[in-house]
Amino acid sequence: MRIRPVKPEDAGSIWNMLEPVFRAGDTYAIDPTISRQDALAYWQSPDHSVFLAEDEAPLGTYYLKANQGGGGAHICNAAFVTAAAARGKGIARAMLNHAMETAKRQGFRAMQFNFVVASNDRAVDLWLRAGFDVVGRLPKAFQLPDGRFVDALVMMRDL
Template sequence: MSLEIRAARTSDHEAITRIIVPTIRAGETYALDPGLSEAEAVAYWTGADRETFVADQDGVVLGTYYLRANQAGGGAHVANCGFMTGPEAAGRGIGRAMGVHALDRARERGFTAMQFNFVVSTNFRAVKLWQSLGFDLVGRLPGAFRHPRLGDVDALVMFRTL
């Protein structure tokens, strides 16, 4: 099976919606309003300030990520990303492939580092993945995320140079 990570197209919006809306609604890993409409969620994920990609395996979109500058002005040399995969992608290396692609794309665009501002500490798979790709835990925000089942949990700031 062939995995292609490519720029998202308007025709991918339905597949992106299928992946991101359940994750947003669950409210366990992203600090986004769980009540966002499907249109608002896709507009956020594919906004003009970011490049959006999909992981396509034989015509089926299994994951998506966006890449943008973390900040404007003096912080614009640091990249930021968001990643989501569908449940059928779990344990198949899709997240890792997108992470590697994002690091390569960020370098191509001239970014010199990448920072994740708000990794929910209970998202163990994500934390483990980012650490395996060279990200350091550089900050902990105690109780900064209100998890729907676990209550207030820490959010992590993760960083790596490119």
């Protein structure tokens, strides 16, 4: 597997990974009806460094960006999506390791996830195993598609 910066021709592959995750509406605070164009514009925003994990096929994608500007610009934020067929194979962990190394090279001192849906057990477990701490809890901040409200976590670790 290799992880590389995205190219314009990767848009279709990225959309194929984003669409089912965004449509499910249970892990990202994104409108589940978001259009392809808007989803790609969000994921590939000019202030994001965007990467694609691939082998013979696309396996995942992530972006890295400054979490805040000014005095908070030394802390980065990232978001990850793994292709459905590649889940459970260590792709997210590989992308996280790549993101942390890339963030260090870009001069970031810490990584923060602002809104981790607490019911997203796989992500929460991965971040905890990677040394992230839960530094905040937003009670009932996210509404699942079935109408239930669950907490969102703020997670952070030094780089």
